[in-house]
Amino acid sequence: MVRYILKRLLLMLPVILGVIIVVFTLLYISPGDAASIILGTSYTAESAARIRETLGLNQPYLVQLGKYIFNLFRFDFGDSWVSGVSVSSELITRLPRTLLIGSLSIVITAVFGILLGVTAAVNQNKWQDSLCMVLALLGTSLPGFFFALLLALVFAFTLQWLPPYGMGGPEYYILPVVANALGGVAMLARQTRSSMLEVIHSDFIVMAKAKGLRRRDIIYRHMLPNALIPVLTTIGMQFAGVLGGSIIIETVFALPGVGYYLVTGCNNRDYNVVMACTIIISVAFSLVMLLVDLLMAMVDPRIKIQFSEVKHGRGK
Amino acid sequence: MMKSDGGDIFLSVRNLTVEYVTKQETVQAVNSVSFDLHKGKTLGLVGETGAGKTTIAGAILGVLPVPPAVTRGGEILLDGEDLMRLDEATMCKVRGKRVTVIFQDPMTALNPVMTIGRQIAEVIELHDAVSRKEARVRAERMLEMVGIPAARYDEYPNQFSGGMRQRVVIAVALACNPELLLADEPTTALDVTIQAQVLDLIRELNSAKKTSMILITHDMGVVMEMCDDVAVIYAGEIIETGTLENIFEHPAHPYTIGLFGSIPKINGDSERLSPIAGLPPNPADLPKGCKFHPRCPQAAEACKSGEIPVREISAGHFCKCRGKAGEA
Amino acid sequence: MPELSMGIVSEPAWKKQNLFVEVIKRLSLNKSAMAGMIIFIFVLLIAIFGDMLAPQDYAAINPSEANQFPSSEHWFGTDNMGRDLLSRVLSGCKWSVLIGVGAQLIACGGGIILGCVSGFFGGKTDQLIMRLCDIVQAIPGVLLNITLAGILGRGIPNTILALGLSGITGGTRLMRSSIMAVRKNEYLEAASAINCSNFRIITRHALPNAFAPMIVSFTMSIGSGIIGASALTYLGLGVQAPNPEWGALVTAGRNYLISAPYMTIIPGLCIMLVVLSLNLFGDGLRDALDPKLKK
Numbered sequence: 001m002v003r004y005i006l007k008r009l010l011l012m013l014p015v016i017l018g019v020i021i022v023v024f025t026l027l028y029i030s031p032g033d034a035a036s037i038i039l040g041t042s043y044t045a046e047s048a049a050r051i052r053e054t055l056g057l058n059q060p061y062l063v064q065l066g067k068y069i070f071n072l073f074r075f076d077f078g079d080s081w082v083s084g085v086s087v088s089s090e091l092i093t094r095l096p097r098t099l100l101i102g103s104l105s106i107v108i109t110a111v112f113g114i115l116l117g118v119t120a121a122v123n124q125n126k127w128q129d130s131l132c133m134v135l136a137l138l139g140t141s142l143p144g145f146f147f148a149l150l151l152a153l154v155f156a157f158t159l160q161w162l163p164p165y166g167m168g169g170p171e172y173y174i175l176p177v178v179a180n181a182l183g184g185v186a187m188l189a190r191q192t193r194s195s196m197l198e199v200i201h202s203d204f205i206v207m208a209k210a211k212g213l214r215r216r217d218i219i220y221r222h223m224l225p226n227a228l229i230p231v232l233t234t235i236g237m238q239f240a241g242v243l244g245g246s247i248i249i250e251t252v253f254a255l256p257g258v259g260y261y262l263v264t265g266c267n268n269r270d271y272n273v274v275m276a277c278t279i280i281i282s283v284a285f286s287l288v289m290l291l292v293d294l295l296m297a298m299v300d301p302r303i304k305i306q307f308s309e310v311k312h313g314r315g316k
Numbered sequence: 317m318m319k320s321d322g323g324d325i326f327l328s329v330r331n332l333t334v335e336y337v338t339k340q341e342t343v344q345a346v347n348s349v350s351f352d353l354h355k356g357k358t359l360g361l362v363g364e365t366g367a368g369k370t371t372i373a374g375a376i377l378g379v380l381p382v383p384p385a386v387t388r389g390g391e392i393l394l395d396g397e398d399l400m401r402l403d404e405a406t407m408c409k410v411r412g413k414r415v416t417v418i419f420q421d422p423m424t425a426l427n428p429v430m431t432i433g434r435q436i437a438e439v440i441e442l443h444d445a446v447s448r449k450e451a452r453v454r455a456e457r458m459l460e461m462v463g464i465p466a467a468r469y470d471e472y473p474n475q476f477s478g479g480m481r482q483r484v485v486i487a488v489a490l491a492c493n494p495e496l497l498l499a500d501e502p503t504t505a506l507d508v509t510i511q512a513q514v515l516d517l518i519r520e521l522n523s524a525k526k527t528s529m530i531l532i533t534h535d536m537g538v539v540m541e542m543c544d545d546v547a548v549i550y551a552g553e554i555i556e557t558g559t560l561e562n563i564f565e566h567p568a569h570p571y572t573i574g575l576f577g578s579i580p581k582i583n584g585d586s587e588r589l590s591p592i593a594g595l596p597p598n599p600a601d602l603p604k605g606c607k608f609h610p611r612c613p614q615a616a617e618a619c620k621s622g623e624i625p626v627r628e629i630s631a632g633h634f635c636k637c638r639g640k641a642g643e644a
Numbered sequence: 645m646p647e648l649s650m651g652i653v654s655e656p657a658w659k660k661q662n663l664f665v666e667v668i669k670r671l672s673l674n675k676s677a678m679a680g681m682i683i684f685i686f687v688l689l690i691a692i693f694g695d696m697l698a699p700q701d702y703a704a705i706n707p708s709e710a711n712q713f714p715s716s717e718h719w720f721g722t723d724n725m726g727r728d729l730l731s732r733v734l735s736g737c738k739w740s741v742l743i744g745v746g747a748q749l750i751a752c753g754g755g756i757i758l759g760c761v762s763g764f765f766g767g768k769t770d771q772l773i774m775r776l777c778d779i780v781q782a783i784p785g786v787l788l789n790i791t792l793a794g795i796l797g798r799g800i801p802n803t804i805l806a807l808g809l810s811g812i813t814g815g816t817r818l819m820r821s822s823i824m825a826v827r828k829n830e831y832l833e834a835a836s837a838i839n840c841s842n843f844r845i846i847t848r849h850a851l852p853n854a855f856a857p858m859i860v861s862f863t864m865s866i867g868s869g870i871i872g873a874s875a876l877t878y879l880g881l882g883v884q885a886p887n888p889e890w891g892a893l894v895t896a897g898r899n900y901l902i903s904a905p906y907m908t909i910i911p912g913l914c915i916m917l918v919v920l921s922l923n924l925f926g927d928g929l930r931d932a933l934d935p936k937l938k939k
Contacts, residue, residue, distance in 0.1 A: 018775070018776075018779030027795060030796070137920065137923060141867065141920035143875060145875055146915065146916070149901060150912070153905055153908075157901065202424060203421060207488075209377075210377050210379050210411055210412060212443060213412075229429075240786075241784070244789075247790060248786065251879055262790060266791070266794030266879070266881055267794075274794055281784065282782050282783045299429070300429065301472035
């Protein structure tokens with residue numbers, strides 16, 4: 001098991017390195033001049049040249065890339081071109097907020113998505129099914145930021161139950177998390193329903209019924225554990241949606257996380273910030289996918305055997 | 317119709333009719349089927365794929381998928397009690413305890429994410445009200461009984477071969493000492509060498525516990541080896557029924573005769589195999605009259621319409637055919 | 645054996661013909677798919693004739709009529725500058741549809757080319773393309789959209805490009821796996837046995853058979869393209885202000901969320917309706933193309 005994790009971690013490194021190189025290269029070739037952004041209105045050709053010299057922007061591409069990667073190992077993403085503040089210190093305060101929104105959203109996604117999907121599947125073609133699927137269809141069709149605005153309109157401005165934007169206690173996270181989870185819940189409900197329906201007609205479900213098990217036991221002991229395997233993959237993929245969604249949602253609710261930072265960076269053409277945020281979110285996503293893979297291995301005996309055999313050296 | 321002489325009839329199926337109804341079409345899967353099974357005996361249900369054999373087993377257990385399956389009528393009397401009138405909760409106590417089933421395909425009949433031991437222990441726990449620990453002990457004993465080391469209790473189905481999995485399925489079916497065992501093509505999906513082992517195992521365990529059994533198969537060899545009585549099914553109807561000897565020595569229905577014609581004989585004459593001409597009818601659009609008449613070498617005009625009467629060939633040997641040239 | 649090779653080569657074409665009729669027949673039985681199709685055709689008509697249908701000039705500013713709630717005169721109300729919202733929604737339709745379709749054309753086009761190259765030449769080419777896909781897909785989709793939009797800058801062509809480029813990896817994988825599946829089929833072996841060129845095998849045999857999943861993905865992705873574009877616009881990275889693209893209308897409305905909520909809600913619901921229709925139609929199409937999935 002430990003060996004499996006190490007192997008997966010090693011396989012992850014080139015991908016992350018690839019992400020860094022791709023993002024760095026994209027920003028390197030794109031238009032946008034650091035010196036003019038840093039200097040703003042006090043731009044002179046002379047001071048611009050000095051800044052390019054100190055930032056090392058005149059050096060060849062490979063040297064710049066090498067330096068950037070080297071600095072990454074010390075968690076140094078450079079300074080923001082606009083504010084001059086160290087990007088890593090900003091990230092340290094912002095990342096926990098984004099991760100909190102992300103993980104809360106995914107918990108809500110998993111719980112409600114599976115619940116809706118199971119309800120729909122076991123009542124196939126009845127009104128519960130139709131209701132769940134109409135909700136899911138609306139959920140996938142609704143733009144996340146629009147839903148967030150609607151939530152703000154109803155719960156913050158009209159009912160005044162929750163704060164419309166900003167940072168503070170736990171109540172500030174409720175609307176962002178709900179808004180962020182919507183798309184995932186809808187998607188997962190559909191996936192859960194279809195993978196439940198796939199196992200619902202399996203021979204082993206008929207067998208479970210032939211054993212004399214009651215309906216509820218069949219659903220939760222036999223159907224769900226089998227349906228859960230593709231569902232887990234979808235939950236993993238939903239992390240991408242949730243992390244991406246949090247960028248938009250943070251902007252809607254003016255919640256100072258990594259996403260909000262990225263959008264501000266993009267709008268200011270503050271490439272150091274853009275690069276850092278892209279890399280940090282991608283790394284977080286890769287780590288989560290790794291976790292999901294490990295979890296899958298725990299659930300699915302077909303994978304579990306593979307490394308328990310490595311561990312015990314036991315054959316068939 | 318088709319009633320054997322009384323005696324100790326354990327299971328009696330009367331006029332069972334099952335249809336599969338979808339938006340597009342209605343499929344007549346089982347059409348007014350009646351048969352009896354005596355206590356401790358084995359009845360063979362023989363027929364081609366799609367003849368409705370598995371549907372009969374599903375109907376007895378009450379595990380047919382409810383849409384699309386619709387049971388149109390009939391009775392299934394187990395020891396005099398009509399299973400079709402029991403409510404779901406009572407039926408749950410019958411399934412897995414009094415009536416159990418061995419499925420055709422062991423590769424798909426076991427839950428892939430549950431250990432095989434748990435799958436056996438589950439049914440014991442459910443019906444015999446024992447503790448988890450005791451259920452495990454009994455499940456291990458069942459494993460040993462079907463020839464699997466108890467040490468493999470905690471392994472998953474994908475770690476077993478097809479034959480071994482079928483042994484697990486048998487262990488599940490026999491775990492609570494059922495009164496009636498439905499074996500739905502228990503050896504079809506297995507290698508020939510394993511087939512004999514599995515059949516031997518079923519026979520041994522059955523005779524030890526005096527279990528009654530319905531053996532569903534399309535393999536005449538298996539019937540000869542295992543059964544006391546035989547019912548031949550064609551297109552959802554029983555067309556001939558009798559003792560093993562009746563059917564094998566004096567087959568009366570042209571279809572049954574055709575079935576024997578399509579089996580190679582080692583010691584017989586070196587004549588060529590004579591397969592039955594044509595294909596089984598489309599169950600959504602069955603022919604009128606005798607369902608077999610389009611393929612029957614002896615079909616007469618009278619066979620093409622009307623109800624076909626059941627004739628008693630000899631005591632306990634019935635045949636649903638007008639006979640040569642449409643007489644009777 | 646001339647008859648054999650003829651039979652094998654002509655089989656896919658024959659099958660395709662039949663399949664097409666069959667798919668249309670199955671699709672027409674699916675009520676929700678038909679509803680989706682009708683709504684989308686309606687939206688397309690608005691995209692084409694929206695400017696003519698608009699009761700007023702979408703850009704005509706009329707401060708005296710600013711922030712009016714929907715009425716018989718202005719069905720959708722007016723915005724903060726007194727512009728008729730109905731006219732703006734009607735004229736904005738073409739931009740939203742254009743961005744959605746345009747982005748998917750780039751994504752699918754790029755995906756088909758890369759997927760074909762990867763699936764057919766295999767070996768090192770395949771390895772290279774797939775590892776690149778791994779890397780790009782390690783970046784969550786929305787993040788990639790935003791980063792690309794941030795680099796490319798604002799405006800409709802750049803938004804289309806940003807959305808299209810980030811969709812290429814998905815298309816590539818889909819195309820590649822379709823081709824891999826088709827490659828295993830025997831008639832392709834037969835085609836190469838009678839000396840068909842690689843190009844011919846791709847265009848005449850693999851592509852038509854790999855197309856079904858591609859069409860489904862194309863249909864469904866137009867919707868996410870429209871959502872993606874409106875999100876970029878909301879973040880200030882997409883379409884620029886005077887343009888009445890629906891995302892821009894929602895964005896313009898957010899500052900008047902309390903005083904004039906219809907400014908946000910109406911264009912938002914329009915986006916939802918289009919995406920919904922595409923999802924319904926795409927679901928139906930998938931079920932019709934692969935009846936095994938439906939149950």
